[in-house]
Amino acid sequence: MTVALDKDRLVDAMKTQAAIGGTDDGGLHRLALSDADGAARDWFVEQLRKLDLTVRIDEFGNIFGRRPGTDPDAPPVLVGSHLDSQPNGGIYDGQLGVVAGLELLRTLDDEGIETGHPIEIVNWTNEEGSRFQPGLQGSGVWSGEFDLQTEYDRTDRDGVRLLDELERIGYRGDTPAEPTEEYEAYFELHIEQGPYLEQSGNDVGVVTGVVGLSWGEVTFTGEANHAGSTPMHLRYDAGVPAAELLVQIRRLPGRIGERTVGTVGSVDVEPDSINIIPETATVTWDVRDPSDDVVDRAVDRLSAEAEAAAGREGVDYEIEEAARTGSAEFDEDCVETVQRVADEFGYESMRLLSGGNHDASHVNEVCDSAMVFAVSEGGKSHTPEEFTSWGDCYKAANTVANATLATAIDDEESTNSRRRIAADE
Amino acid sequence: MTVALDKDRLVDAMKTQAAIGGTDDGGLHRLALSDADGAARDWFVEQLRKLDLTVRIDEFGNIFGRRPGTDPDAPPVLVGSHLDSQPNGGIYDGQLGVVAGLELLRTLDDEGIETGHPIEIVNWTNEEGSRFQPGLQGSGVWSGEFDLQTEYDRTDRDGVRLLDELERIGYRGDTPAEPTEEYEAYFELHIEQGPYLEQSGNDVGVVTGVVGLSWGEVTFTGEANHAGSTPMHLRYDAGVPAAELLVQIRRLPGRIGERTVGTVGSVDVEPDSINIIPETATVTWDVRDPSDDVVDRAVDRLSAEAEAAAGREGVDYEIEEAARTGSAEFDEDCVETVQRVADEFGYESMRLLSGGNHDASHVNEVCDSAMVFAVSEGGKSHTPEEFTSWGDCYKAANTVANATLATAIDDEESTNSRRRIAADE
Numbered sequence: 001m002t003v004a005l006d007k008d009r010l011v012d013a014m015k016t017q018a019a020i021g022g023t024d025d026g027g028l029h030r031l032a033l034s035d036a037d038g039a040a041r042d043w044f045v046e047q048l049r050k051l052d053l054t055v056r057i058d059e060f061g062n063i064f065g066r067r068p069g070t071d072p073d074a075p076p077v078l079v080g081s082h083l084d085s086q087p088n089g090g091i092y093d094g095q096l097g098v099v100a101g102l103e104l105l106r107t108l109d110d111e112g113i114e115t116g117h118p119i120e121i122v123n124w125t126n127e128e129g130s131r132f133q134p135g136l137q138g139s140g141v142w143s144g145e146f147d148l149q150t151e152y153d154r155t156d157r158d159g160v161r162l163l164d165e166l167e168r169i170g171y172r173g174d175t176p177a178e179p180t181e182e183y184e185a186y187f188e189l190h191i192e193q194g195p196y197l198e199q200s201g202n203d204v205g206v207v208t209g210v211v212g213l214s215w216g217e218v219t220f221t222g223e224a225n226h227a228g229s230t231p232m233h234l235r236y237d238a239g240v241p242a243a244e245l246l247v248q249i250r251r252l253p254g255r256i257g258e259r260t261v262g263t264v265g266s267v268d269v270e271p272d273s274i275n276i277i278p279e280t281a282t283v284t285w286d287v288r289d290p291s292d293d294v295v296d297r298a299v300d301r302l303s304a305e306a307e308a309a310a311g312r313e314g315v316d317y318e319i320e321e322a323a324r325t326g327s328a329e330f331d332e333d334c335v336e337t338v339q340r341v342a343d344e345f346g347y348e349s350m351r352l353l354s355g356g357n358h359d360a361s362h363v364n365e366v367c368d369s370a371m372v373f374a375v376s377e378g379g380k381s382h383t384p385e386e387f388t389s390w391g392d393c394y395k396a397a398n399t400v401a402n403a404t405l406a407t408a409i410d411d412e413e414s415t416n417s418r419r420r421i422a423a424d425e
Numbered sequence: 426m427t428v429a430l431d432k433d434r435l436v437d438a439m440k441t442q443a444a445i446g447g448t449d450d451g452g453l454h455r456l457a458l459s460d461a462d463g464a465a466r467d468w469f470v471e472q473l474r475k476l477d478l479t480v481r482i483d484e485f486g487n488i489f490g491r492r493p494g495t496d497p498d499a500p501p502v503l504v505g506s507h508l509d510s511q512p513n514g515g516i517y518d519g520q521l522g523v524v525a526g527l528e529l530l531r532t533l534d535d536e537g538i539e540t541g542h543p544i545e546i547v548n549w550t551n552e553e554g555s556r557f558q559p560g561l562q563g564s565g566v567w568s569g570e571f572d573l574q575t576e577y578d579r580t581d582r583d584g585v586r587l588l589d590e591l592e593r594i595g596y597r598g599d600t601p602a603e604p605t606e607e608y609e610a611y612f613e614l615h616i617e618q619g620p621y622l623e624q625s626g627n628d629v630g631v632v633t634g635v636v637g638l639s640w641g642e643v644t645f646t647g648e649a650n651h652a653g654s655t656p657m658h659l660r661y662d663a664g665v666p667a668a669e670l671l672v673q674i675r676r677l678p679g680r681i682g683e684r685t686v687g688t689v690g691s692v693d694v695e696p697d698s699i700n701i702i703p704e705t706a707t708v709t710w711d712v713r714d715p716s717d718d719v720v721d722r723a724v725d726r727l728s729a730e731a732e733a734a735a736g737r738e739g740v741d742y743e744i745e746e747a748a749r750t751g752s753a754e755f756d757e758d759c760v761e762t763v764q765r766v767a768d769e770f771g772y773e774s775m776r777l778l779s780g781g782n783h784d785a786s787h788v789n790e791v792c793d794s795a796m797v798f799a800v801s802e803g804g805k806s807h808t809p810e811e812f813t814s815w816g817d818c819y820k821a822a823n824t825v826a827n828a829t830l831a832t833a834i835d836d837e838e839s840t841n842s843r844r845r846i847a848a849d850e
Binding site: 194213215225226232240242254265275276376379381 | 706
């Protein structure tokens, strides 16, 4: 059984939510727990209540809306994504996944379809990690990967504490931020944020997993001195090894793996004055690869480059890995369900790994998960130029909605039940 | 005729003024036209009034104190430096030159010495250029190199206008910011801010000129994109050519001139997020050489490097030179006077060029000038670690004081008068 979502209503919902925190250039500026995020959440909760769903807000602000199933023992199927955005980001990143889930629930209501399993829609708190680090925070706390109190105490650049902002916008809920019951599966639609679907001419992506990732930073410490009167051979310029490391991180993937990527997104130099030799220089790294071994090797290589560059300039350095996420492999049954649905609708699809990290990486630790990717034109994301045509939005939404429905309607024994029986044997 | 300054009084005056805006770590934080700068100026003016000098504050806040000469036609001899500091700078940069001039005037009073020429002590407004750019501002306006109104309208990082701050601290004076009469000569004592005097074991530096300088910045513009899902070959990462240019500027002096220096003091990357490929990256440059031709070639070379680096990454770039100062050659007679005085006191000295720019570069356009350098231990400056022993302060102060005195007391026809006669011939 499949349902066809209402494309006009999907587009209307996208436009409505895109206006909350929308920017003049067609982008979206809706940082986690800002007033705009609060307004987007209010709109979302209002839609859930209109559908008579049971709304649950947990103590970390994750919002759930449950549509009951007919089988009292069947664990719920979860579908959703996130409503927060990057600073001056695009309108598709996150929001499309939430709106697609909402449109599924509206369609089921319209058509009077009942499912064996309950269906829960979810909006995860602070996926982006722009205002408060780290990202994937709501799903991280919920899945038990992150500690609740530690994440409450995170502060933004102005020193504002996350918990205070959560209370201010009225989204510190009262249910535990953890899975209080078993879940059947989780499906998430997200824009690809990369060029592979467009370049290969596909309609939707069947995501089989998420690449492994390492984040960190290196700080070099030399000596601040006058740019005019300090001879070159008596300098200890922290900026130089930082720049050399940046260039090496750009070149690293070409030496280490076909799918490896390496990025320096942030550079900070102090005292940051045109005529003073930098005393400290910090560069961040972001390296990813489908293989965790390759990520290990990349970190080893960039550590060696940092040491060599510091040695050449005669400066000290400190290196610290700030985050490490192992690659995630999604459940083959869930992936197959997505694939089958895409095939049934006649959508051209390809299997691919996600280069970006998503809430599904965390949720995959709790229950079987899979993702659907929508085409990102030009691969652009985290910018107002981010674009997915309404047609491509609709195809991906139909795919995630029907994968969710197919899993929820399933009247066979659930995957998890089967697994439990197998474990008992 | 020579006078010996009072070392204890010189040290006391240094300590008194170092306490105005002094930091806990022994440094000085006295940004131009801040409250602390106002307090340092108040102290300075109070000392001038105690000596019954004629105090004059010009419309750009430069403070002059005149001690009359016996010859009504003799043009004044100017001596001084600046009282403003870098952010968290040292206590010797600038202040030592002002205090040395003050101690000369006190000593002349004590000993009842009269000079043919008047002696004027000066404190120039905003030498450092840290809060308001450009630096050397007061002497630049006074010498006619800078336009008064343009400099009035400069704003600091908070958007505060220079003129408003000048009025707020009560130092917008009423005399024109220009030489309203002829000047015989200008002498300035400054710390070296470089290592040559200490390394060669000399007591004082006889400065023969100032190197030429170019300041500017290059901004590369690529495409912001997701660090995880954008393949390496589809990136236009603005950070990479910026880093490559930085490294090339570090290496440039080794290819272009023995005395050339090249520095990137400031780096800015946007959007400055760990998982976003930089869209823009800006690096500043500071290149200096005793030869203006070499500075020209250095700017040509770094322009070519910027173009090549941008081309390799496929990004755009803009390059802009923000300031250019030709090298200055001080008057041979003034330099000789400094040399003779140093020799008379038995101070070990060496002739050298200043790698840093000083108010004397501007004043040299108005009248014959020369400088004295005091030892900078470790060559450090613009940091609380800046250090000159009281003994070295005293030697340099004695040298600049007696060079000023020798020129002011001179009862022969003045240098300028001789030059005028020569020009008439």
